[in-house]
Amino acid sequence: MENQIQKIFNETKSASSYARNYLNYLTKIFSKIDESEIGKFIEVLLKARDEGRTVYFIGNGGSAATSSHFANDIQIGTRPQGKPFKVQSLTDNVAILTAVGNDFGYDFIFVKQLEALLNDGDVVVAISASGNSPNIIKAIEYAHSRKCTTIGLTGFDGGKLKSMATHSVHVPSEKGEYGPVEDLHMIFDHIIGSYLMFHCRKTGS
Numbered sequence: 001m002e003n004q005i006q007k008i009f010n011e012t013k014s015a016s017s018y019a020r021n022y023l024n025y026l027t028k029i030f031s032k033i034d035e036s037e038i039g040k041f042i043e044v045l046l047k048a049r050d051e052g053r054t055v056y057f058i059g060n061g062g063s064a065a066t067s068s069h070f071a072n073d074i075q076i077g078t079r080p081q082g083k084p085f086k087v088q089s090l091t092d093n094v095a096i097l098t099a100v101g102n103d104f105g106y107d108f109i110f111v112k113q114l115e116a117l118l119n120d121g122d123v124v125v126a127i128s129a130s131g132n133s134p135n136i137i138k139a140i141e142y143a144h145s146r147k148c149t150t151i152g153l154t155g156f157d158g159g160k161l162k163s164m165a166t167h168s169v170h171v172p173s174e175k176g177e178y179g180p181v182e183d184l185h186m187i188f189d190h191i192i193g194s195y196l197m198f199h200c201r202k203t204g205s
Contacts, residue, residue: 054086059127064091073193110139131159155181
């Protein structure tokens, strides 16, 4: 089935016009975002910081890269002057990922790390365009068993993750449009990271 991105490509005659139409489509999707969901995400991060909780990010593929970027921007980029944001991406240790994948199966690459690291009350942020990746779903289920707050960053129709997570930040898009979804997830990162940076600067904390 032809999604909107394929349609844009088929209807444009040059690379520059494709770029313009793609950007216009991103703007259209962005106009449908519920900004209160982003605000709730920020509130969860600030509360975790105040309580000394750790925030764990997880994702596959492009979302794994977004997880790493989020961890960098929140932990380091915010330049906190007092209490740190304790943030870790569970996508970054190749040895652990391949060991767990080999010994237990790919579906357990995040759960096994959370079993070793997670404390009750921590936060788990799952990034998944489809919202249906088995390793993501298993991680959210485990996080809830440990009384943790979860946040799902999703796309398409949100999948299982959208309804499972404590809080959801959803990008409404057509199925299979990974590019636009991942684009907007990265924009969320920069919105959140910059807000927290200015917040720390303003409050001197």
